[in-house]
Every structure is written in C-alpha cells, then in structure tokens.
Amino acid sequence: MNMTLIGTTLAALLTIAVYSFLYKDNPFYKFAEHLVVGVSAGYYLVIYYYNFIDPTVVSPVFRLRIGGDAILLGGVDWWMALIPGLLGLILYARFFPKIGWVSRWALGIYVGGYSGLGIAPVMQARVLDQIRGGALPVHALHTGQGWTNLLLVVGLLGTLTYFFFSLKHKGVLGGLARIGIVFIMVGFGASFGYTVMSRVSLLIGRMNFLLHDWLRIV
C-alpha cells in the first residue's frame, strides 16, 4: 500500500465520519471532531511560529548573537525586534493572577491599533464609495435605465431609513423604512438562492472525492 492510497482512505473515512453527524451525534463524529481540533491547533502553532515569531523576533535577535553581524529590521537596529517579543511575553502575564493586569498593556496596543487602522478604509469603502455608487442619474425616466436607477436610489434611501434609530418609525419615515425592509428581504432571498449553488458544488466535490478518487467507481 502506498502513501497516497493510505492518505486517500484516511481522508475518505474521516469524510464519512463527519457525514454521520447528519443522522445523529455519534462516536465517529466525536472522533473526527476532536482529531481536527487537535490537528488544527498543532498546525497553527507551527505555522504561526515559522511565519511570524521566527522572522520578526527569533531570527533578528538570535542571529546577531550567533553570527555577530548587525541585523537590520526595517532600517532600525536589532533591539527593535525585542519589542514585539516583549509585548508577546507580556500577554502571558495572565497565567500569573497577581500580575495578570500587565497583559492589558499589550492588548491595549493591539485593540487600539486595529481600531484606528480600520477607520479611514471603512469610511472610504463602505461609506464614500457606496454614496458615489448610490447617487445615480434618475431624470431619464423615458428609458429603462432611468427607472432602474430610480429603484436603486429609493431602495438605498429606504434601507438607510430603516436603520435610523433616533425616531419612531411612523408617517413618512415609517413608509420609507417599510420600503427599506421590503428591499432588504428581496436582497436576502436573492443571496440565499445565489449561495445554494456554491454549497451544492462543495457537496458534489466531496462526493466526487469519495466515488472517484477513493472508490474509483465513476
């Protein structure tokens, strides 16, 4: 038996074990579930070490000691590489209840940094670009495009109104919000229907694996 066949058989048995969950929870599923949790934890541990910790911290710091050459990191001396290492180690303070609060320092930089990072791109992509895309010319109502644009604008305004929290949804506001929810529901239906195909493709892919790659009956 060669490794490919062993691998394929292993993968096939695990595939069937996962599908057995559709009937009911059972030992085979529990086995696959715990196995993949363990394997994925090991996988990420190794990948994170080699992709992040080694190149940004371990290599710059230790290669200097061993080789004696000054290693530059982004144009700054090697001690710069100690900073992320220290911040990382600070996180482990939480294992010691007395100094656990120190880990908040690293967390603060992390949470704050990413909060700030998101602000401008979100304004650009989710707000400004959408406003630009949403204000369409609607005056040419003698054409189909004019009507389409009108619907797009009305739908957009309605949806925005639906998410207006400062006033009760009554009167004109209520009417617009109602139009909004109608558009939202049609959109949800469309997304739902649209996704069916890609999910079924995945199932077909697994079936192809079982019947073709493993059993070779089709």
Added chain:
Amino acid sequence: MRRHVPLALCFIAGVFMAIQYFIPHPSVQAWYERLLAWLQTLLAFAFLIGTVSLVRLHAHKIGHKVAGRGYSWVLFVGLGLMVGFGFKGRAPGSPFDFMFQNVQVPIEGTMFSLLAFYIASAAFRAFRARTLEATLLLLAATIVMLGRVPVGDLLHRSIPAATDWILNVPNMASKRGIMIGVGLGMMATALKIMLGIERAWMGGTD
C-alpha cells in the same frame, strides 16, 4: 497602571494607525509597517494562550476521569503529531503536510459541505409566505435558484434575466444601504474604543 496605561496605549496606537492613512511620508509609513508586523507577531504569541486553555480543559477531563475522556486523548494525539512533525519539516510530501492534506482539509471541507443539506432544511422550514416580506424573500430566492441552473432556461427564457435583475437592482440597493449603516457603526465603535468609552475588551466597565 492597571486602567490608565492600557487605555493610553490603546489611544496612541489607534490615533497613529488612523492618521497614517493620510500621511504618505516614508518615515511614517515605515513605522506603520513596523507596527503592523508587531501586531501580527503579538497575535502569533497569543495563539499559545488558546492552546494552553485547550490543553488544560482536556487534561482536566482526563485527570478527573470525565466520561468521554477518550476523545481528549484523540485531541492530544492530533496536536502532538502536528507539532512533532511540524518542527521537523513542512514541505509538500512531509508527514506534516500529509496530516494537513488528509486530516484537516477533508474534515473541514466535509463540515463545509454539510451546508448543502442545511440550506435545504432551512429553506423548507422557514420559507413560509406568512407576510409580504417573507413572501418576497421566498420568491426572490426561488427565482434566483431557478436562474442559476439549466432547468431555469428550459422553464422560461426570461428567468435568467429576472435573476440578474434581482441581483443587480433590489439586492444591490439594500446591500449598499446595510453596508453604509454597518460602516458608520464600525467607525463609531472604533472611535469609542480609542477614547476608552467602550472598554469591554479589558473586562467590565469600571
């Protein structure tokens, strides 16, 4: 020290990351790239915390002879093998890659494909024409589903066109509206985090 330092660090890091977007000066951008690399490294360090928690929970199950502790052993074997193999070599064809390709990929892929079943049962159960909104949702889903497969063309020539229209007009309009609202909500929350108004991430609100 316990409250003010983390909040100050949070504010400084946040403001720097927010304004670097507008400053193309190379020295600012160099710091931006450096800080980004640090944050990613921090995340890699943090990963161990989760793994420790996972190991502790399952060691506890084994130690206290909880029912089903056999599965905790399965978990440890998977974890041990991956770490052991991983530090030896990760090239295609290595034992590490073998485990990844023949254990993690198929199990995760199969879990993903369960959605084909669930999408059907959810549709059967929940798509009821009870109200105008529910009816529209149901109709839109049905038309789009038909428009995606060859049978739709056979049923009626206009079904693919109707599908495109639904996707490009009502769907687009509502997605855009939701996106703007979500964007504003995100920005407001980000600002509150930087200013220390929203501080659930460090536990509680005191």
Added chain:
Amino acid sequence: MRALLPALSLSVSVLLALFPPAGRAADAPLSEVVRETAAPAAVTGLQARDYLDNNDRGDKIELSWCLSADDGAGALSVLEYRVWRSQAPDEQGELVATLEPGTAAHVDTGVTPGVAYYYRVEAFDGALSSPAATAGPAVGRINLFQTSRLPVLVLSLAFFAMVIWFTRLAARGTNLFVRRIPGLNAVEEAVGRATEMGRPVLYVPGIGEIDDIQTIASLTILSHVAKIAAEYETPLIVPTARSVVMSAAEEVVKEAYAEAGHPDNYNPDNIRYLSDAQFAFAGAVSGIMMRERPAANLYLGAFWAESLLFAETGFETKAIQVAGTANVSQLPFFVTACDYTLLGEELYAASAYLSREPKLLGGLKGSDWMKVITICIIVAGVVLTALGVPQFGRWFFTQ
C-alpha cells in the same frame, strides 16, 4: 427636527470641502511644438508633476500627454514613445523610458527628491523622431498629506465631531431617544427560558479576531448577558475561535459575575478556546450543542459560512436562537434559521442599548445624523445631476 438644521448646514460645508473649484495642476507649463516634415506628429499637452503614492519617498514624477496624431495611423505610424530627462531646460538628457504606442502617461521612478527636472517626449516611427514636447521643471517632493484622501478625512472628522458631541450631551444627562430594536428583548427572554428549563446558555462571539469591531461590540453584549446569567445562576458557555477573544471573554464574564454578586459561580472551564480553523471550530460548537444541550443560543459577532451550521444544529436541539452580525452575506441564513436576528448596524446599536450606559449611545446618535447627511448628499447628487450641474455629477460618476 431641530437637529436637522445643523445637520443640513454641515452637509453643505462637507459638500464644499469635497468639491473645491476646479483648478489647473501646478508646475505644468504647456509644451512647445515644432513641426518638421516626414517625422511623426509630436505629442501635445505634456505635463510633469510630483507623483503621490502611499509611501511617498519623493522619488517619482508623473508625466502625461496627448497621443501623437500619427499614433496608430498611416505611414508615419508611431512605434514607440521616448522619454528623456535632464536637469536643464535645453539639454537632451538621458533616455529614461521607451513606451509602446497608445501610452499617454508614465511615472518616472528613481528621481532624486528635491531636484528640478525637465522632460522631453518624442514619438518615434522607426526611422525618425517627432519634435520633442517639453515640460518642466518638476520636483519630486516627500508629501505630508495624501490629497486624494481629503474627502475621507473631512467626512470622518465631521462624523467624529457629531459622535463626541452626542456623547457629551449624554454624559451631561440629556435623555437621548432610541427607538426599540426588535429582537433585543429576545436576548433576555432567551436567557430566562434557559433558566426555566435548567439548561445552559451558549454565547458565540463570532469567529472574528478581537481586532474586528464586531467582536468588541459582541463582548459588550456578552457582559450584559453574563450579568443576567449570573443573577439567574444559569451556566453560560462561551466557545471562541481566537485566543485573544477567549482572554477578553474571560475577563468580561468574570467581572460580570462579580458585579452580579456571584463571583463564586464563575466557572473558567466554560469560556473555551476551541480552534482557529473555521470548520474545526464549527464542528466543535455543533458538538457542544448536541451534548450539553443549551436551551438558548446567542450568535452575536462576526460570522462567515459557519452561520447556517450553527443555526441549523441549534434548531435541531430546539434551542431558542438569537443572532446578529454585520457580515451582510450571512444575514440571510440567520434570518431564515434563527428566531430573532439583529441586522447589520443593529448589532452595534445593541451593544450601546443593552449596556444602558448613556455615553455609549453617543455613537448611535452620531451615526444616525451621519445617515441624514448621507441621504442629503445622495439626494443632492441626484437632483443636481438632473438639473445638469456637471461638476457634481463628474465627482459621482467618474471613480
């Protein structure tokens, strides 16, 4: 409605900032053109200016021109464009680029910042060169502001000003009205029902990292849910897909139990890290639902394809399910399969609303008035385009 006026005037000032009067680009004298026989026609309108990019070292100059009249036509057909750079206006200088026909722009990289350069562009037909178009001097500068991003800055600052304004109003005790959000009460009902049935509550804060704003909003809601669960003495299980989220969730829940006066009931084994791998996590959470039978499942945060896996498994275990996410693509599945769903922005609203802390409402109010401004801009754009005001329309339709 009183607040509408300042909002309107603000939107007008935003508009003015967004659409400054059109002006000609600086340091770009027009080219001079000399005509000769038999050579291809020269390029026209050559301009050279400082080029600005994300990491601006001042070492790039941007050139643009109009194509030679012979580009792609007749016997004098242009084969290539040649770009020369020098430091004096009448020197030939060095050849920095040869470009294919049809090219009308070039970014010259590798110039020294702060030095003035002159450029010559010739069209070449394989035998003869056209007279050169010249431009300059142009200087590569290290810039301190990315001008193309001005609208983002203006809108962001306007928005933040409103958020801070409303937050201060709230801090001073002004009562800010927020309408009832359908589905929010369901969160408390769900915990109550789990208590009646003597079964645990499951709270999944999504699979986003803690840098995802949705996750932070979810942690605020978790704090509220944990307090109710602590009061009712109902076990609360929080599975997470990220280590840092697990740490934060531990802090949040521990503190909530302490605040509710039941610090001893806090069980650290119930805040669990499972797996970073999306479907390994989904599979493990499904296992928890099947084996520990929570009676209330709350999915609030950032979710992707695993949303329907959770919701359908939870339905099978007959749990009452409340979901909320700002990931638009997953909303249809939560809406169909769960009992209540917080749509998009409602997730952020919920975190402010549930905590009942007035200061947190400032963000919600601010984004509401930003929506009013957004609506005004869209309506203004539509109307002005209909009235034939071209500049406004150009900003909208050329991206």
Added chain:
Amino acid sequence: MNRLGKFLQIDRRWIFLAILIAVLAPFIWPMGLPIVITKPVQDLYNAVDAIPPNGEPLFISIDYSPSTVPELDPMALAILRHAFSKDIRVAVLTLDPAGYGLAERALEAVAAEFGKERHKDYVFLGFQPGISAVVLGMGINIRNVFPEDAYGTPLSEIPMMEGIRNYDQIPLLITLSGTAVVEAWVIYAHQPYDAQIGAGVTAVMATDYYPFLDTGQLVGMLGGMRGAAEYETLIDRHDAGVRGMDSQSVIHILIIVLIVVGNIAYFGSRKRAPETAGGDAAA
C-alpha cells in the same frame, strides 16, 4: 394536528436523505439535461479552437487552491482535452502555491489520456511567487520569470518553447481562479501588452467579471460549475461538470419543491393554531 400539519413537522433527516439521493443519482444515472451554451463560453471555446495545431502554445494558468477545486478542476480538464484533441500545444503555470499539485495532476492526467509527449506537446512551468511581477515579467520575456520548467529543464532546451518570447507569441492565455488573480492578468497582461486573456472563475466571482467581457478585456469566460458543463458540452465529452450540473439542477428543483409543498401544507393546516417564531422575525 391534521395530516398536513404533521408533514410540516417531518424529521429533517428525510430531507437530508433526499439531498443525498439527489446528488448521487446523477453520478450513477447521468440524465444529461440539455445545457444551453452562453456567449462567454462559446467565445472562449472559439478562441481556443482557432489556435493552429502544433504551433504557438495555449497558456493555462491554474490559479486556484483546494477549496475551489469542485468548480474549477472540471474547467481545467475540459480545456486541456479540447486543446490536446486538436493537437494544440499547451504550457501550464500557476501563480498560487497551492495550485502546483493541482496543475500537475490535471495536466499529466489529460496528457496521458491523449498520449502527448512532455516538452514536445506540453510543458509545466511550475509556480512563481509575486503575482503582478510574474504577469508583467512575462510581457518582456518569459525566460526572465520562468528560466526553466517545473522539473529543472531550461526553457532554451525545450523544443516547443523555441521562439516563444512573450505575449506576442502567446495566442491565448486562460486563467482559472477563485480570487482576484483574473484582474491581475487583465491589468498587467492585457492592458500593457495586449495579451489575449480568457478566464474560468467560480460562480460567486463571475458576476464581478461580466464588465470585462463587454469591454473585450476578457476574450471569454467560464462561470462556475455551469461554465465547465457548457464547455464539456461543446467538446462533447461529458465529465464532472455536466454530471455536477445534473446534481445541481436536481437539488435546486428539490429545494423549490420543498418550499412549495411546505407552503401548501402550511396554509392547508393554518386553520389550526398559528405557529410561533419563524423566518420573518426580523421584519
């Protein structure tokens, strides 16, 4: 509760079973539901068909990873079969590190099917990192980016690559991808070098790329499993695509039937007690 009401409470495992049968049946009894050929697919087919045999090679860039294999692998196989059956030479490369094994497997399998010879009829160039750099580099000289094939043979020693310098000698390049790589090919190969680019993409991505077809930036396009099925129909060699499309059609119809029947049962039984909670709760 009346009979209709009971039907609504049906154990959902019956639905799972129905889905399983619906996906498997076409594997065993292919139905061959007629497949209407759309223009983007026909255009791509024509472009491949027009390449002269035993001349300049068709380039195929396998830019996908395992997660999109069900949709994109059938496309790769169908296009390779089309090319080899017409004695068109083929060069395969990949810009996705995870695509290496997939590309090699597909190419070797179809080459063996048609008895083609490596380096004479086909070549596998392997993977190079850096998407835009590779695409731009190929516009100047392929040898700068791929000095040798995946197995270490210098390009200069490969007979079929003689005289193939850059996009000018590539009649058509087809990229198969589930990501934005397609855009890189359009922006860095078509725009500056006028390379002829065709694409095969996942169904989810397809809507994003329709604009490129109108402008001619893409010669043609296969969208999702359905695109693969259409191509298989054109080359008259039914395989995973057509078979998958049968499964797709059956499952889509099955779900629609479930919805309709569910609603009939619901309204039929509604004279009884109204149900609590439901899908429209968000409204």
